[in-house]
Amino acid sequence: MLRIVDHLVGRGPLRICAHVPRADGPGDLTGLRVLLTADVLARVVELRGRAVLAGRTGPRVPEADALGIHPADAEGTVEEIADALGGPPAVHLTSRAYEGGGGAFVRIAQARAAGETTAEGGEALAVRLLLLDRPYHEPVAITADDVDGAGQRLARWRRAVADWAEEPSKPLRADLVRTARDGLEDSLDTAAVLRLLGELAGDQDVPAGAKFETFARLDRVLGLELTREIGKAPADGARA
Template sequence: MLRITDARTGEPVDAAPARRGLTRVEAHTQGLDPTNLRVLLTADLLVRALELGGTPVWALLTGERQRAELRAAGAALGVRPFEDGGDTGTPLGEAQVLHVVSEGGATPDGVRVAVAPAHGEAAGFPDGADPAVLRLALLAHPRSTPVSIGPAVLADAADTLGRWRRAVADWARRPSRPIPDAVRADLRTAWEDDLDAPAVLGVLRAVETDPELADGARFETYAYADRLLGLDLTRDLGSPA
């Protein structure tokens, strides 16, 4: 069960209701800048985690400034489509509301998921560069920790992403093997514990170098984790060795 820290109380709460029902995830933004892009990315990660757990989700984007520009920037980062938020009322069957907001932001009643500021180049990624590099750079830091996205951070993320994509393409040429139960449990524990994306990335780093794992199991692990991370890790499948 995914548990998330409610910024109103500082206590963890169940992100999905005990009784099966619709969960609304609402991203509250105030324009296009690195912090608001991080808010939208966190909301996307939350939607993905809930859907992986079988929870139906209604994803909304609320904000009066530069909503179209933010939506376009999010799409480039692999953020799934969010409907326009606002005065939406309460849909039939809604059982939980999760508001994703920058630190200190006010929201209506519901669980508040706070996101620390981001600074640097996040809103103005260089033309022609792979946006997944920026996504990885942002996911590599806990959402409660401020992050500065500069050339060194992006270069490190680009190296990691390129290495992983090449490895996944290579592992795909080997016989498939199931994800080990312990590895699957480590992944689920990581993202169900307050949506800890850095811990998920840590599991992938351990899988990458574990001499006991078959390459086919590594491939399945990375493909499974990417359903949450959205880094397009299988992009280079079928490319020349």
């Protein structure tokens, strides 16, 4: 398994390349998962203050925009991407063994959906949440019920974050952020970050302002738009 921190050393931008496979029939989310993992990797590295340049081989994935995945800086073959990015990628993300050489590779397991689970809008970010809630190297299958549950979870968290934002600001939970950062830099452990946030949300001993700052900070990696309800009136049933 790739230890991300090993690739944070050096000067200049970190170049990465997502190798998107062709979809294996309806419901195949593997290509989307490859792009999502590359997006998370880029966010982790950028949070450390290093620029990232991203390339993509393979077909486009229309759902990527709805999931908040940043577009690639270059597309085409690995050689064309290396030329466009000013050097070869140091990290390759792929759903199968990478045989191109030149850099480390992260292997992404298959993801599949049963039924219509990738609609536009809020439901798409529920799919993002579900994929982040599983280790990227383990296969995952999601259902429409899973998406509904994840959408409700997002709604509760967003409403809670909006409520916490109304309270006096407090320092974020540095210990929790440090634990989350260590997991992200070691193995992109977004599932552990989500568990930490779930525990923090229910911790009555932590001030609301500290919860807000911690959620907002970690959402810079998760990309779930957890702060987007700030300043809005709560919808019926949206409160935690």
